[in-house]
Amino acid sequence: MSFVRAEACAKINLSLDIVGKRNDGYHFMDMVMQSVNLCDTLELKQLKAGIDFFCSDQSLPKGKDNLAVRAASAFFEAAGISGGVSIRLKKRIPSGAGMAGGSADAAAVLAGLNALYNTPLPHEALCELGLKLGADVPFCLIGGTARVTGIGEKIEPLPALDSCFFAALKPDFSIYTKEAFSKFDQAKAVQHPDTVCVCRAVKESNLVLLGASMYNVFEQTVEPALLHKIKRAFLTHGACGAAMTGSGSVIYGIFEDRQTAMAAAAAVRPLGKESFVFEPVPYGISIALIS
Numbered sequence: 454m455s456f457v458r459a460e461a462c463a464k465i466n467l468s469l470d471i472v473g474k475r476n477d478g479y480h481f482m483d484m485v486m487q488s489v490n491l492c493d494t495l496e497l498k499q500l501k502a503g504i505d506f507f508c509s510d511q512s513l514p515k516g517k518d519n520l521a522v523r524a525a526s527a528f529f530e531a532a533g534i535s536g537g538v539s540i541r542l543k544k545r546i547p548s549g550a551g552m553a554g555g556s557a558d559a560a561a562v563l564a565g566l567n568a569l570y571n572t573p574l575p576h577e578a579l580c581e582l583g584l585k586l587g588a589d590v591p592f593c594l595i596g597g598t599a600r601v602t603g604i605g606e607k608i609e610p611l612p613a614l615d616s617c618f619f620a621a622l623k624p625d626f627s628i629y630t631k632e633a634f635s636k637f638d639q640a641k642a643v644q645h646p647d648t649v650c651v652c653r654a655v656k657e658s659n660l661v662l663l664g665a666s667m668y669n670v671f672e673q674t675v676e677p678a679l680l681h682k683i684k685r686a687f688l689t690h691g692a693c694g695a696a697m698t699g700s701g702s703v704i705y706g707i708f709e710d711r712q713t714a715m716a717a718a719a720a721v722r723p724l725g726k727e728s729f730v731f732e733p734v735p736y737g738i739s740i741a742l743i744s
Contacts, residue, residue, distance in 0.1 A: 456498040457569045460739040461561035462488040462596060463552040463731075464589065465619065465698040465705055467655070468646040469669040471637060479604045480634060482588070485651045487614055488596040489731040492739075493546050493558055495521070497565045500537030510544040524559035524586055528566045531582055532573045538566060547727070549627020551699020553589040557737070560593035564738050580606075589699075596737020600652055611655050614733045620692070620718040621705035622683055624725040628675055633700035636674035643670055664694020664707055675701045683724050690717035 464486050473481035504525045506515060516522060525538050540562065546554035563579045574582070576594070583590030588605030598611040637643070646668035654663035672680055675697070683704045684695040691713040692706030708714040711730065718728040 454498065455569070455742060455744050456496055457565040458741045458743055459495045459497065459561040459565040460492040461495060461546075461557035461593070462734055462737050462739075463491040463546040463554060463557060464488055464592065464596075464737075465552065465621075465703075466669055466696070467614075467663065467667055468648050468651040468696075469671065469699070470646050470648055471643075471670055474638075475604075482602060482605065483648050484601045485599070485611070485648060485655065486592050486601050487598050488593075488734050488737045489619060490734045491546055491552070491729055491731045493554065493561070494543040495558060495561050495565060496539075496541040497562065497569055498539040499569060500539055502535070503537040505537070505539040506542070507540070508542040508544060510548070513544070513548065520555040520559040520586060521562045524562040524583075524590075525566060527582055527586060528563055528574070531578065532566075532570065534570055534573065536570065538569070547623045547703065549629065550623055550703040551628070551697065551701045552703055553593055553699065556583075556587045556589035557593045559583065559586050560590050561738050561740075563590075564594060564740055568740050568742050593737045597735045598655060598733065600648070611652060612658075613735045614655055614658075616658065616709075617660055618708045618711045618714040618730060618732050619705045620687065620708060620714040620721070621698075621703050621729045621731070622718070622721045622725040623727050623729075624676070624679060624683070624702045624704070626676070626702055628701040630700045633671050633675055637671060640674050643673060644668070645670060660693045660707060660709055664692065667694045667696040667707070669697045669699075671700050672697050679724075680704055683721060686721045686724060687717055690720045692717060
């Protein structure tokens with residue numbers, strides 16, 4: 454029996470700004486996002502009915518509380534398909550990290566099921582479906598390098614960011630997105646990134662300018678003392694710049710070469726739970742249909 458193997462890429466924010474708030478509570482965002490080769494692996498097999506889900510990380514939610522399961526349910530309803538699916542998820546992207554691990558898995562389920570069931574939905578429909586599941590899902594479906602605005606639905610591709618590496622540290626705590634937005638809403642004064650400058654740096658492949666321009670508005674409200682200590686450590690060990698991704702808690706540095714990135718990752722590891730080294734990729738999901 455055929456099955457789909459999907460690689461779901463994590464993302465980092467090269468910049469993150471909050472520029473407004475809708476009456477329904479959703480925030481308007483202005484972000485530059487980048488897919489990286491830290492990936493979860495999912496295997497999807499057709500079933501006659503139902504959704505059978507297993508995850509290597511048993512601490513994550515199961516059933517309808519899991520975004521991958523909800524993505525499968527949403528796909529079957531939207532496509533008008535009465536079939537089912539077995540989902541086997543190998544987690545590598547840390548949770549509560551601001552790297553869109555759950556959104557990446559949801560995007561992989563949508564794209565994987567579309568391949569498994571002979572593409573009944575156009576890509577635009579998958580993105581619309583993804584937005585209902587989470588603001589990062591449309592970007593995860595498209596991937597690469599992009600400026601993302603609105604509530605996550607407006608995606609402007611940017612030239613691929615290459616010839617660089619990232620070292621990242623996951624602190625000993627996770628951050629809930631809802632809590633991060635609540636703290637931001639209560640903040641009296643907020644420093645904003647120069648998103649236009651970040652986009653220019655990406656277009657010019659100027660890592661020095663990019664490093665100097667990277668910023669995330671959540672950095673002022675989420676454990677700022679520890680965050681700044683980790684950022685300083687990355688800069689001390691050769692990073693062109695450092696920032697937090699998403700609503701946290703992962704902090705990363707951007708480097709010109711892998712060797713320096715690996716040395717920095719080792720140096721900052723005592724400050725947190727685990728460290729990673731990864732590089733940018735021009736896609737969000739890799740799908741293979743295996744017979």
